[in-house]
Amino acid sequence: xxxxxxxxxxxxxxxxxxxxxxxxxxxxxxxxxxxxxxxxxxxxxxxxxxxxxxxxxxxxxxxxxxxxxxxxxxxxxxxxxxxxxxxxxxxxxxxxxxxxxxxxxxxxxxxxxxxxxxxxxxxxxxxxxxxxxxxxxxxxxxxxxxxxxxxxxxxxxxxxxxxxxxxxxxxxxxxxxxxxxxxxxxxxxxxxxxxxxxxxxxxxxxxxxxxxxxxxxxxxxxxxxxxxxxxxxxxxxxxxxxxxxxxxxxxxxxxxxxxxxxxxxxxxxxxxxxxxxxxxxxxxxxxxxxxxxxxxxxxxxxxxxxxxxxxxxxxxxxxxxxxxxxxxxxxxxxxxxxxxxxxxxxxxxxxxxxxxxxxxxxxxxxxxxxxxxxxxxxxxxxxxxxxxxxxxxxxxxxxxxxxxxxxxxxxxxxxxxxxxxxxxxxxxxxxxxxxxxxxxxxxxxxxxxxxxxxxxxxxxxxxxxxxxxxxxxxxxxxxxxxxxxxxxxxxxxxxxxxxxxxxxxxxxxxxxxxxxxxxxxxxxxxxxxxxxxxxxxxxxxxxxxxxxxxxxxxxxxxxxxxxxxxxxxxxxxxxxxxxxxxxxxxxxxxxxxxxxxxxxxxxxxxxxxxxxxxxxxxxxxxxxxxxxxxxxxxxxxxxxxxxxxxxxxxxxxxxxxxxxxxxxxxxxxxxxxxxxxxxxxxxxxxxxxxxxxxxxxxxxxxxxxxxxxxxxx
Amino acid sequence: xxxxxxxxxxxxxxxxxxxxxxxxxxxxxxxxxxxxxxxxxxxxxxxxxxxxxxxxxxxxxxxxxxxxxx
Numbered sequence: 076x077x078x079x080x081x082x083x084x085x086x087x088x089x090x091x092x093x094x095x096x097x098x099x100x101x102x103x104x105x106x107x108x109x110x111x112x113x114x115x116x117x118x119x120x121x122x123x124x125x126x127x128x129x130x131x132x133x134x135x136x137x138x139x140x141x142x143x144x145x146x147x148x149x150x151x152x153x154x155x156x157x158x159x160x161x162x163x164x165x166x167x168x169x170x171x172x173x174x175x176x177x178x179x180x181x182x183x184x185x186x187x188x189x190x191x192x193x194x195x196x197x198x199x200x201x202x203x204x205x206x207x208x209x210x211x212x213x214x215x216x217x218x219x220x221x222x223x224x225x226x227x228x229x230x231x232x233x234x235x236x237x238x239x240x241x242x243x244x245x246x247x248x249x250x251x252x253x254x255x256x257x258x259x260x261x262x263x264x265x266x267x268x269x270x271x272x273x274x275x276x277x278x279x280x281x282x283x284x285x286x287x288x289x290x291x292x293x294x295x296x297x298x299x300x301x302x303x304x305x306x307x308x309x310x311x312x313x314x315x316x317x318x319x320x321x322x323x324x325x326x327x328x329x330x331x332x333x334x335x336x337x338x339x340x341x342x343x344x345x346x347x348x349x350x351x352x353x354x355x356x357x358x359x360x361x362x363x364x365x366x367x368x369x370x371x372x373x374x375x376x377x378x379x380x381x382x383x384x385x386x387x388x389x390x391x392x393x394x395x396x397x398x399x400x401x402x403x404x405x406x407x408x409x410x411x412x413x414x415x416x417x418x419x420x421x422x423x424x425x426x427x428x429x430x431x432x433x434x435x436x437x438x439x440x441x442x443x444x445x446x447x448x449x450x451x452x453x454x455x456x457x458x459x460x461x462x463x464x465x466x467x468x469x470x471x472x473x474x475x476x477x478x479x480x481x482x483x484x485x486x487x488x489x490x491x492x493x494x495x496x497x498x499x500x501x502x503x504x505x506x507x508x509x510x511x512x513x514x515x516x517x518x519x520x521x522x523x524x525x526x527x528x529x530x531x532x533x534x535x536x537x538x539x540x541x542x543x544x545x546x547x548x549x550x551x552x553x554x555x556x557x558x559x560x561x562x563x564x565x566x567x568x569x570x571x572x573x574x575x576x577x578x579x580x581x582x583x584x585x586x587x588x589x590x591x592x593x594x595x596x597x598x599x600x601x602x603x604x605x606x607x608x609x610x611x612x613x614x615x616x617x618x619x620x621x622x623x624x625x626x627x628x629x630x631x632x633x634x635x636x637x638x639x640x641x642x643x644x645x646x647x648x649x650x651x652x653x654x655x656x657x658x659x660x661x662x663x664x665x666x667x668x669x670x671x672x673x674x675x676x677x678x679x680x681x682x683x684x685x686x687x688x689x690x691x692x693x694x695x696x697x698x699x700x701x702x703x704x705x706x707x708x709x710x711x712x713x714x715x716x717x718x719x720x721x722x723x724x725x726x727x728x729x730x731x732x733x734x735x736x737x738x739x740x741x742x743x744x745x746x747x748x749x750x751x752x753x754x755x756x757x758x759x760x761x762x763x764x765x766x767x768x769x770x771x772x773x774x775x776x777x778x779x780x781x782x783x784x785x786x787x788x
Numbered sequence: 789x790x791x792x793x794x795x796x797x798x799x800x801x802x803x804x805x806x807x808x809x810x811x812x813x814x815x816x817x818x819x820x821x822x823x824x825x826x827x828x829x830x831x832x833x834x835x836x837x838x839x840x841x842x843x844x845x846x847x848x849x850x851x852x853x854x855x856x857x858x
Contacts, residue, residue, distance in 0.1 A: 250839040
């Protein structure tokens with residue numbers, strides 16, 4: 076009896092666990108499929124009830140905006156609406172201007188598509204979606220209107236209503252039924268980032284720096300993309316939007332300082348100055364030890380409070396610790412005191428930035444109930460963008476050319492489905508403009524489109540002819556919707572899902588008349604395939620992101636950023652940092668994990684290193700008297716010159732000048748002209764810059780690079 | 789009441805727009821402001837299902853505006 080009882084209890088526990096597991100992992104997906112269906116059916120019902128021309132447009136809208144997270148649906152819908160309205164207004168203008176002649180019409184349309192493609196590349200997240208939709212709307216409103224210009228207004232208003240119905244049903248369903256909130260994801264990313272950073276910091280001297288740094292960077296942009304969507308959430312996420320931004324900026328600062336410090340140590344080790352390196356690591360050790368409790372990062376609020384206290388203690392006791400280390404090293408021969416001071420200054424900065432980061436982190440994690448944070452104090456530090464106009468121009472030209480080629484095919488062979496081909500051509504060229512590997516993207520999307528074409532055949536020929544009422548219609552479209560939803564919910568097949576949904580609802584046969592028309596079906600399928608082929612060819616012809624030329628350009632731009640930091644007096648260190656990171660992020664080289672990405676992150680770290688030092692130097696210069704300030708100006712000019720035209724000669728020139736300057740500062744005539752509190756930071760900054768420039772030799776960019784490459788391999 | 793002198797359709801750039809649409813927009817803006825205020829004051833903590841409240845408030849307001857017209 077007892078054994079049976081035990082067995083039953085065990086079984087109950089097993090079932091409970093399995094159910095909990097299922098509820099956590101699979102249930103949200105099933106709920107999502109159900110929501111997707113419901114939103115589509117609702118949109119279909121309303122569109123049919125209101126006797127709209129093309130209920131399929133409402134369904135297509137649902138397919139486009141549905142997303143796993145409720146807040147994302149709201150954000151996507153918002154930008155979709157804006158994009159559609161702008162697209163419709165432009166279509167009406169275009170028809171009004173050029174309805175009588177097709178050549179100027181298509182040239183103007185191509186310019187518009189180019190503009191939209193450029194916009195979708197420049198903006199991040201769902202804002203870029205608005206541009207895609209503005210281009211797409213031209214195709215679904217402007218092009219049909221050219222055939223019957225006197226119906227333009229009617230076409231525009233019905234398309235707008237259909238899209239509105241689709242948006243409203245998607246928003247309503249995803250808000251009300253089993254809403255999936257972003258706050259959970261945000262908290263996970265924030266905690267994960269803290270955990271990773273604690274482990275890295277606690278490890279003391281890590282083996283590879285670039286990989287963790289890359290990971291941090293990706294987390295940063297992921298968090299930013301979540302944050303961009305919290306405006307439409309009901310829960311705490313929205314109230315914490317500013318805090319999340321602050322956390323991002325502070326984390327950026329502390330992670331950069333840490334990497335710069337470790338690079339300094341590695342450089343010292345590479346120059347076989349291990350005594351200084353050891354001393355610096357010993358200085359950092361107390362900080363590293365506080366980060367981990369029994370080898371694990373702090374995860375509850377008392378531990379976090381203790382950690383904050385420990386960091387403050389470290390800051391307070393640092394000077395004593397430092398002089399202790401100096402005394403211990405005083406007996407040793409040829410120890411460079413300046414290098415130690417440089418490292419110590421970095422450590423002090425690291426500690427203060429860590430304290431600031433911890434403060435925000437604690438606020439976000441342990442007090443989830445909204446604390447009002449003064450948003451004014453923080454409004455200046457938005458993530459900045461760095462726009463490279465060359466790829467933008469290429470993408471715009473590609474979008475415009477794709478439209479023109481398809482239009483030319485349409486006009487020359489007088490082909491009835493030309494509009495459909497142009498629609499899909501525009502969708503692909505705007506939607507995938509920012510993709511790091513566009514050819515692979517198009518290939519995946521094409522698989523979806525082919526699936527969609529096959530499915531349309533089955534539903535048009537066999538099922539739709541048997542559908543006599545609303546319920547039957549729902550049953551007919553249910554498989555396509557479920558397949559689209561399921562494919563697009565998984566990151567690996569999201570593009571296949573998008574292709575399937577778009578192709579199916581562009582072609583499904585219940586717009587004006589129910590049922591199948593084989594001629595139209597084949598024309599439409601050929602149209603979709605021609606569009607895919609044309610845009611695939613265009614993408615492979617103008618594949619800028621993967622060309623070696625693009626990489627060389629990114630490196631050159633990073634150097635130019637350093638030049639800007641030297642010359643542009645208004646650039647702050649946060650702005651510099653964000654622009655450098657955005658540049659690398661956009662270059663599309665960091666998504667892959669290979670030797671190239673290591674080189675990119677390496678270049679980014681080197682740029683951040685020198686850029687921050689230069690900006691700090693400029694900050695010191697601002698409260699100096701006229702003569703030393705002039706010398707500093709000269710220094711900055713030499714550094715800028717070297718970064719503009721890297722070469723042995725310019726490097727030597729900069730190094731010689733820095734040596735002179737340091738010599739003067741340390742015992743020459745300027746020792747009296749400057750107070751000790753002014754000379755000290757100046758000396759350490761100049762020495763740091765000297766170290767960085769001296770380490771840059773054209774033959775081997777950085778000694779650490781080999782080690783990093785080995786670590787990745 | 790209002791419906792005696794508000795027309796059912798308004799001419800917007802010579803296109804006839806139902807006044808209900810205007811009511812819809814007005815309700816949306818009102819809800820957006822109200823929602824900001826509710827979130828800022830943590831009043832959503834007192835609500836079991838904030839999204840439902842939002843939608844219900846929206847339909848309530850929209851109906852009020854709509855009934856003013858008709």
